[in-house]
Amino acid sequence: MATLKRLKQLALATALTATLAACATPTPYRPATGSGYSRSGYSEQQIEPDRFQVMFSGNSVTSRETVERYLLYRSAQLTLEQGYDHFVLANRDTDKQSRTVVNDWGGGFGAFGGFGYWGPRWRFGGPRWGYGAWSPWYDPFWDRQIDVRTINKYEAMAEIVMGKGPKPRTDVRAFDARAVIESLGPTVRMPTAG
DSSP states (O other): OOHHHHHHHHHHEEEEHHHHHHHOSSSSSSSSSGGGOOOEEEEEEEEEEEEEEEEOOOOSSSSSHHHHHHHHHHHHHHHTTTOOOOEEEEEEEEEEEEEEEEEEEOSSSSGGGGGOOOOEEEEEEEEEEEEEEEESSSSSTTOOEEEEEEEEEEEEEEEEESSSSSSOOTTTEEEEHHHHHHGGGGGGOOOOOO
């Protein structure tokens, strides 16, 4: 009976690990979902008839370059949707949000998930340096498994001014919307159906 329980726990842990691994994909090009740190996708707000604030937020596995590329693509797409031909970046910024995550697995494989496998275990040390333990189920030098990592995610924001006709040739912040769509379109990952 105990073996069956352990097998069920192992199957559950494997399924959860596979599910979490499947979620670790970059944010596709889509309207924004979520809020706060969990927000990802594009959004915009109209400021004046020809002026918008456009944003794109990526998740923790979306690179800064992808976030900035998707911001430009959304700006071009929005420009065409509004009946204009080009846009000028009046203001542009990319923010990096960092979060530190500490996972304390609490003492090796035997404690992880409550599997409780029996095995040899030796204690070592003394009052001067402290005590520790060694077991073949986890790191031989530490009696606690701790994973500390920093998670970064990027959010790009631009204020754009739209215009009709050809883009101003002397303004390096001006973009032809159709040219941007044509150039960046093949690199934009759309969401999968399902």
